[in-house]
Amino acid sequence: MFLTRALEKILADKDIKKAHHSQLKKACEVALGCAAPQPGNSSSALPLPNANTNLIEADKYFLPFELACQSKCPRIVNAALDCLQKLIAYGHLIGNVPDSTTPGKRLIDRIVEVICGCFSNGPQTDEGALLTVVTASTCEIHEGTVLLAVRTCYNIYLASKNIVNQTTAKATLTQMLNVIFSRMENQAAQEKEREKKLKAENEANARMAESDIESYSEVSEAPQLDAVIPAPENDTESLTPSQSDEQSDIPSPVNSERMISDTASQDTIEAVTGTGRNCFIFSEYFLLFKDTNPEAVAKAILEDVVKHVIDTSNEMQEGIGAFSHILQKDAFLVFRSLCKLSMKPLADGPPDPKSHELRSKILSLQLLLSILQNAGPVFQTNEMFINAIKQYLCVALSRNGVSAVSQVFELSLAIFLTLLSGFKQHLKMQIEVFFKEIFLYILETSSSCFEHKWMVIQALTRICADAQCVVDIYVNYDCDLTLANIFERLVNDLSKIAQGRHAMELAIQGPHLTKRRACASRDWIAWSQSSSAWWSGAKTSMSIHTLTLTSVCAPSDVIYSISSLLVVYLSFESTTSLSSSTASIPSAAPGSNTVSQQDNPEQFEVRKQQKELWQNGIEMFNKKPKKGLLYLQEQSLLGTTAEDIADFFHNDDRLDKSMIGDYMGENEKFTKEVMYAYVDLIDFSGMDFVPGLRRFLSGFRLPGEAQKIDRLMEKFAARYCECNISNEVFASADAAYVLAYSVIMLTTDLHSSQVRNKMTKEQYIKMNRGINDSKDLPQEYLSAIYDEIADNEIKMKVVASQGKQGMAARDVTSERHRKTLYNMEMEHMAHTAKALMESVSHVQSNFTTASHLEHVRPMFKLAWTPFLAAFSVGLQDCDDAEIATNCLDGIRCAIRIACIFHMELERDAYVQALSRFTLLTATSPITEMKAKNIDTIKTLISVAHTDGNYLGKSWLEILKCISQLDLWIQTVGTDTDFFSQFIINSIARGGKLDSKTMAHLQESMGETSSQSVVVAVDRIFTGSVKLDGDAIVEFVRALCAVSIDELASLSHPRMFSLQKIVEISYYNMGRIRLQWSRIWRWIGDHFNKVGCNPNEDIAFFAVDSLRQLSMKFIEKGEFANFRFQKDFLRPFEHIMKRNRSPTIRDMVVRCVAQMVNSQAYNIRSGWKNIFSVFHLAASDHDEGIVELAFQTTGKIISSIFEKHFSAVIDSFQDAVKCLSEFACNAAFPDTSMEAIRLIRNCARYVAEKPMVMNVTEEDRVWVRGWFPVLFELSCIINRCKLDVRTRSLTVLFEIIKTYGGSYLPHWWKDLFRIVFRIFDNMKLPESQNEKAEWMTTTCNHALYAVVDVFTQYYDVLHPILLDELYSQLKWCVQQDNEQLARSGTNCLENLVISCGTKFSPPIWAQTTQCIYGIFENTIPYSLLSWKPDTGEGGSSAPNADDQGAKSMTSEGEASRKRLDSDQSSASMDSQKPPARLSAKARASAEQRLFTSLLIKCVVQLELIQTIDNIVFYPTTSRKEDQENLAAAQVHNRLDLMHEDQGMYQFLASEQLFQLLDCLMQSHAFAKSFNANHEQRNILWKAGFKGKAKPNLLKQETQSLACTLRILFRMYSDEKRKDHWPAVQEKLIRVGGEALAYFLSLQSDNHREAWSNLLLLFLTKILKLPDDRFKAHATEYYPHMCEIILHDMKPELRAILLKFFKRTGVCFQIIRSDA
Secondary structure: OHHHHHHHHHHHOHHHHOHHHHHHHHHHHHHHHHOOOOOOOOOOOOOOOOOOOOOHHHHHHHHHHHHHHOOOOHHHHHHHHHHHHHHHHOOOOOOOOEOOOOOOOEHHHHHHHHHHHHHHHOOOOOHHHHHHHHHOOOOOOOOHHHHHHHHHHHHHHHHOOOHHHHHHHHHHHHHHHHHHHHHHHHHHHHHHHHHHHHHHHHHHHHHHHHHHHHHHHHOOOOOOHHHHOOOHHHHHHHHOOOOHHHHHHOOOHHHOOOOOOOHHHHHHHHHHHOOHHHHHHHHHHHHHOOOOOHHHHHHHHHHHHHHHHHHHHHHHHHHHOOOOOHHHHHHHHHHHHHHHHHOOOOOOOOOOOOOHHHHHHHHHHHHHHHHHHOOOHHHHHOHHHHHHHHHHHHHHHHHHOOOOOHHHHHHHHHHHHHHHHHOOOOOHHHHHHHHHHHHHHHHHOOOOOHHHHHHHHHHHHHHHOOHHHHHHHHHHHHOOOOOOOHHHHHHHHHHHHHOOOOHHHHOOOHHHHHHHHOOOHHHHHHHHHHHHHHHHHHOOOOOOOOOOOOOOOOOOOHHHHHHHHHHHHHOOOOHHHHHHHOOOOOOOOOOOOEEEOOOOHHHHHHHHHHHHHHHHHHHHHHHOHHHHHHHHHHOOOOOOOHHHHHHHHHHOOOOOHHHHHHHHOOOOHHHHHHHHHHHHOOOOOOOOHHHHHHHHHOOOOOOOOHHHHHHHHHHHHHHHHHHOOOOOOOOOHHHHHHHHHHHHHHHHHHHOOOOOOOOOHHHHHHHOOOOEOOEOOOHHHHHHHHHHHHHOOOOOOOOOOOOOOOOOHHHOOOHHHHHHHHHHHHHHHHHHHHHHHHHOOOOOEEEOOOOOHHHHHHHHHHHHHHHHHHHHHHHHHOOOHHHHHHHHHHHHHHHHHHHHOOOHHHHHHHHHHHHHOOOOOOOOOHHHOOHHHHHHHHHHHHHHHHOHHHOHHHHHHHHHHHHHHHHHHHHHHOOOOHHHHHHHHHHHOOOOOOHHHHHHHHHHHHHHOOHHHHHHHHHHHHHHHHOOHHHHHHHHHHHHHHHHHHHOOOOOOOOHHHHHHHHHHHHOOOOOHHHHHHHHHHHHHHHHHHHOOOOHHHHHHHHHHHHHHHHHHHOOOOOOOOOHHHHHHHHHHHHHHHOOOHHHHHHHHHHHHHHHHHHHHHOOOOHHHHHHHHHHHHOOOOHHHHHHHHHHHHHHHHHHHHHHHHHHHHHHHHHHHHHHHHHOOOOOHHHHHHHHHHHHHHHHHHHHOHHHOOOOOOOHHHHHHHHHHHHHHHHHHHHOOHHHHHHHHHHHHHHHHHHHHHOOHHHHHHHHHHHHHHHHHHHOOOOHHHHHHHHHHHHHHHHHHHHHHHHHOHHHHHHHHHHHHHHHHHHHHHOOOHHHHHHHHHHHHHHHHHHHHHOOHHHHHHHHHHHHHHHHHHOOOHHHHOOOOOOOOOOOOOOHHHHHHHHOOHHHHHHHOOOOOOOOHHHHHHHOOOOOOOHHHHHHHHHHHHHHHHHHHHHHHHHHHHHHHHHHOOOHHHHHHHHHHHHHHHOOOOOOOOOOOOOHHHOOHHHHHHHHHHHHHHHHHHHHHHHOHHHHHHHHHHOOOOOOOOOOHHHHHHHHHHHHHHHHHHHOOHHHHHHHHHHHHHHHHHHHHHHHHHHHOOOHHHHHHOHHHHHHHHHHHHOOOHHHHHHHHHHHHHHHHHHOOOOOOHHHHHHHHHHHHHHHHHOOOOOOOO
16 A cells, blocks of 8 residues: 555656656656556556565565655655665564665665765755664675664765754664674573573484483394385475475564575585485485494484584684674774774864764774673674774773763763673783773863763762672772773772862862762662672672672762772672672673683782882892892892893883883893893894884993993894895894984984984985995995984883873963863873774783682771771861761771671771770860761761670770760760850850851750660660670670779769669679670679779669579579689689778678578589688778678588588588688687687588589589588687687687597698698797697697597508608707607607507607607707807807817717707807897897706706606506615515516517617716816806706706616516616616715715615615625725715615625625524
8 A cells, every 4th residue: 555655656746747756657657557556456556565476576566666765856866765674573574585676685785875865966865764784684684784774874964954863863763783793692691591491302312312222132033124214205295395485485463573594504504404405314214224224324314414514614704804794894893993983083172072083983882881881791702802992992981981072081981981890801911901090190280170080980880880800890890910900990099089289289269179089979879789689699698708889879989989889798608698699790702712710719819919010120120120129039030030021121121211221221241141132132134224213222222331331232133134134235233233323313313302403314315425345335225324313213112101190280370371281191091092092902811700709808907097097088188068977878888897807907907996986985075076986986886786796805896985975975965054154154165156157056965865775775784695705705804804994084084984884784684604705704794893992872772783693693593513603703802802892792791691691502513712702801901791691601511501502512622711710800709719619610511411422423512511620620729719729729629529530641631731731730830828828729729639639540640641640750869949848758658658659660760769759859968158248249169079178988988969949949059149239138049048958958858767667657666666665665675577567578678778779878967067167157147047056966966867777677588688788887887986976975965865876776686686785896896885974864774784795695794584
């Protein structure tokens, strides 16, 4: 219908009648006639597209429309174009037939040319027709035709001045490009799908072939083979599609999206899918090889298939080149054309927005941006497109990226961002150039305009929004040894901008500066929301490495963007999630020059460290080359050979080229070697001279010294000639050397602005005459050199800029000057960037996609300092709410990163900064508090909520602020009179407070004291239960430190933190014991300090809080062998020990008593602390404290021990120690006695319940039961007054005697150590009176008790304790206390008499040795030598030993020379008094000496009596003396011997002889003293021993009497016959000496004292047998005769009578009956 109407409309046009339209008219009429309806068909419309009868003939209607389009008549052209559009759209005009007018083309190409020609003939082209042609699914246009259609629409846009037409053309172009590239992607997707299906079919066919081969093998011997395999002809007919060719020519309009492949593609598809003959290749091979091996059949099939596919693929490649499909080539051509269009330069002068050049550039960039934004997998991965981007687009961007036109610059930035987002894997080198040479340089240079900087900042903001992108930048550039530190430079630049440090450079006014520091918030709001949504999709559960961003206000500063992106990156909790986030980025194509690299954080960190070393070395080289090279060699980064250094110069573009030239030009051996090696690395083979020289000079800058240049040129000439031996131009290297020099001079002359008169070519040729071995170089050769240098200056190769900086702000004199400088810099940037971009377009690069969280640590470590500087400056200098919010959010994010990676230094720095900006810890007045400070407080609280587990020591700063915030709230928020008082004070100081200031102050106070802030603060403490084990410990530690600071104030101590400590202790009571013990370590120590606070209110609160916590904790109970109750209750003990306040001490006792009364059944290890508290209370002087403590202790001992003794056993020692302390409190004697009674009860518990002691079996009861009881009783004895210690001593030995039978031997050893401590107490220097009392009472009592115990348990004790007991007795005897000395000898006597019958010979020997030692050490030798002190240096008495030796008999001489080392200190001091003592002191010393000597005399008498009692039993000698006296009086003869009752019979003769020595030594000393009348007079005058002259008559007589008794007893003992001769000899000697001494006595009193002794002696002599009597009488008879001369008692005369009579009878002088 529309075809007929269009033809009729053309024919009806009035211009059709013109002559030049005759051909058009005729063609329309013919076409209209052909379109007439056939007979029988009433419709005049064209047949439907699916009616195949006339569809292909629709192309014949094109001729009239072609002529109509060429008619130049607008109405006719429009009608023709409208009809063509409809024919193509409905599929009636396909044009897929050869063009009859132009061989090699199709009709559709001619159709497009006709449509496009309408624009050439006039502006009548319909963009819709072109769009229809491009987008129609029924026809295809490719290559040049597609470009023609696109170019036409492009030109329409540029040529049209109508906005509507421009918009339509632009939209048409956009749609065309979308269709072109989408068809390419769809075709690739379909091809991929076909390949999958083909693979599946091949696998199925292979399986079928295998099964057929197996079947064939099974039936190979069957005769019916032909019947089994069907004929191929039948299969072909059944499976070949009918009319496939016709259907492929004209697709159905229903499937309008189906792509029509070219011939090669169709052939390939047929070959792969098995269409036609190949579908039955297996059947044919079965027929061909039916008689062969099945394996051969399969092999032949496989080879044929592979060969066919390869051949077909080769044909296809030959048809379409390097692209896999013609559609890819179409897209490539379009993309390349747009890149070239964008590279066209603009006209000189100011840019005209309406100019074709600028509009063309903008449009091309917009279309390129659209293509890149919609790029699919094929475009992103195909090597041809990647190369096109590198070679065309990147080069174009390097030019447009420095454009002064803002719109072009902005589009370039947008394209770069798109490339960075989707193509960074392939553009590693190009991205470095963009960043380093363009965008960052624009930020850094001072001459760039504000708009460009602003757009770069916005672009960087978008980059920072992509966490993956920024981390990839760090990994691939900052960690690459050869590339620039993009991330580091980016961070530093943005930090400077955020701090406003570029404002002066750009002369930015206030609004612009604020705008720059407050970046676009709307973009960041979208970014935050998208990032949060993406994160929520990646992770559904909150984890420690993630941070939701939905609540984050959009940041306004770029620095916050970088900090935030790192936190976003942390949301990749694992490499899996990170990989999923980058799944949309396709991998590189197989043929791409981009190599994927494995992500290894440790490896990249090592590279980064190496890079820093390299950079340091290169920086040093660029200042001092030798120093830099040495540094690199020391770091093992650079070799030491000349070749290594030369290679380094060649390959590292970061080196300063001038420094390289200076170094290689030095006249040193090694530098020359380096220069030679450097030149030798260059290959000049086949190069002309000037290009070779260019190559040589491209790597360094020639030094200024002529000598250096000379050396370089000389080596160059030699190397050039070496590489070009066949060169016939130069006769020698000298010619090349001179020519090289002349070329350098020519370059300087022609291109230096300082040279005005330039050298001409003739002058140059003349200058080089005769340089070739006195010959000239060819004139043409020199002329060519001159022309080349004139046209192209010799320059160094273009390298990346090294930290170049723009001109300083002070150097810019005006805005015009700035623009001029900027244009010059932009031109240089464009040239450098383009050169670098072209040089890296074919460089292979390794790009790593970051996939590990660990990359963030070094990134943040690199950036945290600039971040902190930017945030600090923003908060400090700017009051803008948005900037302050952004800075706070940035700090919060930075803290989160530092916390997660445990970066303590960085975390602490940020937290300190945050706390500093709260102004809570500052000394500033409250009027300086602003809204940003209030927000800082809220941020700080938020950080405490979210990052508490990682704050560590930073909790201290946070809690300090919270403490100050509470002080603020308490001082300001609740004080209604604060404002009025504040106003009064301000006015008094002369201040001014306007209404605005007051309103602001009220608002700030309201903010800080609001309910939300208070609740948020409380949540910090209630949320402490969510902190992990380490975090809660740090939290408590910081809180305790803050509490100490609060309480340290003397004027206004606060308990806020102390209350919070109590609260968190309640909250965290449910933690495991391992964590709780770590927490309590700090809390308990804090309670120790607070409980000792001098402020009683604070200490009282601490104790009461501790009581509540303890009660709560004890309720939980404790298992056996745990000790946490002990740790928990230890603060009570500490407070009780350190705090001397009666009130607090009473409170502590009451708290502990309450715990005992209410929770005794739950207490385990806490008993130790309880008894320790009571132990401390026991020594108090406050009756109430002592009474309460003792009552509670008594209850524990009486009732709790009775019921729960096993629970308290671990603290049994502490309980006894506590009772001991009560007993030692002298202020309360009744309590002391009761405490001793309770100790006695404790012993009973031990005896009755021994099995509860939980130690080793052997020592169970002793270590934990008996020993504490007995030890504490001994402590009471040593510490208390007489009545208490006497009671304790009684109880001690009562317990020992009662329960000692169950003691093990080694227990007794420990026990006697305890007992002997009683005597050890007296070894300490104390007052003499106390010692005397102690010895007289306690020691005396203890000594008798010890001997009683030893006697009772002798069998057990004597093997282990007899030595110690004798030592103790010996010590007691040696003391300067008569009572103790007497008790010592008496106890020794009692011990021997009681247990002597059980003594073994060694014990008797030990006993006698002990007696001998006591005798020897107690002989008072000083009596013989003492002289009164003259006051001139001490006593003049001679040595006591020497004096005594002179007066002793030879029998005791050796023993008298030995002084006992254990003599009392008093005696020693008396013997050697100080040189200068006062009279009173001398008198006191003399008195002490005399007392000591007197006691020794007493001890000697006691020892003599002890020996007598031991040998003969007590009172035996006395009775014997009485009997002897009575016998002498009545003249009876006593012949009967008394029965032995003493220990005589148990003593060996040697032991008796030792005792005799003791007695004789004592007797000799007494005789010596009694005979020394002068010394006795001295002592008498000095006051020794009362008014009478001192003497030792009793010692003298008793010692001899005991000696005589022992000798006479041995002399009559039949058992000792072996010793009779010795006894007789000793007896005769002793008796003779005694009689001789008696005869020498002058004093009647002295002789009278000897009367009983003579009576004893004579009685014993008379009892001897006659033979023995005769021997003794012979020796004694002369002395007896002399005795008659003296006056004697009647008893003595009577016994002498008996002696003389017996003598007469024995010697037969008289008869026996006379």
